[in-house]
Amino acid sequence: MNHHITLIGLGTIGISMAALHLRNSTSTLHLFDTRPDLQAYIESTLPPFLSPDTPSVTSLLSTGRLIIHSSLESAIKPATIIQEQGPETPTFKQTLWKQVESLASKNAHFWTSTSGIPASVQMEGMSGKTRLLVVHPFNPPHIMPLIELVPAPTTTASEVDFAREYFSSLGSGHRPVVVKKEVPGFVGNRLAFALLREACHLVKEGVVSAPDLDTILMASLGPRWAVNGVFESYQAGGGEGGIGSFLGKLEGTIQHVWDDLGKIDMEGDNEWREEVVRQTDEAYGVSMGDKARVKEEKLRKVLDVQNENIE
């Protein structure tokens, strides 16, 4: 099906999302952002995200697959899907969706790429509360397969199904997963921040340096979790008894570690933050430079390994 997808907000995530849709669907893309130089900006930032077999931006613009709009109204009118990647404040989102609702066709699907503001909060000023859901990608969206679908309690199941079907059928390897409750950070970032808190605590306590902790993660859990999830890993680790046997054998050690986990906070005594920043800056520098391209290629290769069929 050929959709008309309107993207509102074209920062890094928006540009990457535009590339994802252009590379893997035949939909028409409508772009809107309040920056004044939008066309020049799109022409310079989008090309590196496109694959070699995607038409050039000039060609996409001239054939009408890509349309740059100068008003929100003209961008919304033709849309069958409206996806926003705007500023991460409740006020911005609430104001935007109220406007969108008044301009959009009554069957248009409403998606927000937010990483933290639940759909139920964003829809506060809307008169209909059934269409909007969170469609949270992981950075960079055109490569990373995860799409977290987080409906508000009032979002209809058919909207969730529609978004899941859309991303599953792109052929891009994206893996939409439904998160059933609107918890802070959804699931991916909660897991990441749980580990980050302990990582910062260990650096703070001088147990290990920031780059040594990165080496530990890359030499163990990263590759393991690229191949097996955490539950499947421990299912295997428990032998014939599976994860039940694993938890049984290690319950003492696990509880001992849980009781000892760091409880640092972002506010209050902030010395750990300075130390983490200092060690990280010193280890990696502040400019990624050419490393970013190499890392991106490695990420693609790891994802290829995940999808490989091994007999």
Place this chain on the structure above:
Amino acid sequence: MNHHITLIGLGTIGISMAALHLRNSTSTLHLFDTRPDLQAYIESTLPPFLSPDTPSVTSLLSTGRLIIHSSLESAIKPATIIQEQGPETPTFKQTLWKQVESLASKNAHFWTSTSGIPASVQMEGMSGKTRLLVVHPFNPPHIMPLIELVPAPTTTASEVDFAREYFSSLGSGHRPVVVKKEVPGFVGNRLAFALLREACHLVKEGVVSAPDLDTILMASLGPRWAVNGVFESYQAGGGEGGIGSFLGKLEGTIQHVWDDLGKIDMEGDNEWREEVVRQTDEAYGVSMGDKARVKEEKLRKVLDVQNENIE
């Protein structure tokens, strides 16, 4: 340098360690375990861990590169390195090291593969407290690159250097990292258990199913951390301002998540454990079967990607 390495305890970790030494060094391996059928056991369990270009177990035995001992005394006497993978109880370790100390050459290096009992506890009955350190591999040791070196406060720096040098120079891609304090779980398992706790909490709360959580991890953090550590990832995620800017922008969200992280325990109300076990068993079954081989090959390929030189 040709070492005489004595391995005490030949469960899965011991067998995999034997393979690591045999595949990547020219050392002589001495094996001791209290199981009565040791030779037959070694002949049947070791071969799958050896690479195609390693001599067969029969040949290793006949040329004297592999020696199976029937007494602790004869196994210890010739050793330059003694490494134990015995039962994970303080009493076993303390009794063993006391015996080992009385039998070993005075320059022999003492390594314990424990995942949880600090060297300072294991050495309690020893008269010398300078030689023993934790050399903690990640499962499976012959593939997974991480080796956590955790000295007791009394272990000499030269013992740490010796172990680091040994594993760095194997050419096997192993990455020894020094953990500077004897914290519960060391570093790798602390990070794993911090994430596991939140993963179990989210399943308990019905936010996501166990297999869906695994999909989320494999579609986002696993591949990311296979390519970049957690600090390096956020250094990149912060753009020109690095991790300092990342933490600054997201401090509210991160703190919100930290305050909301699950505080489940292994004891007390255990319903979450049953639910996690039930969902994991249902999703993956209890027998890995042929999947284990496929997963191992994928793990090797992910590690190959890490080591690849990309121009």
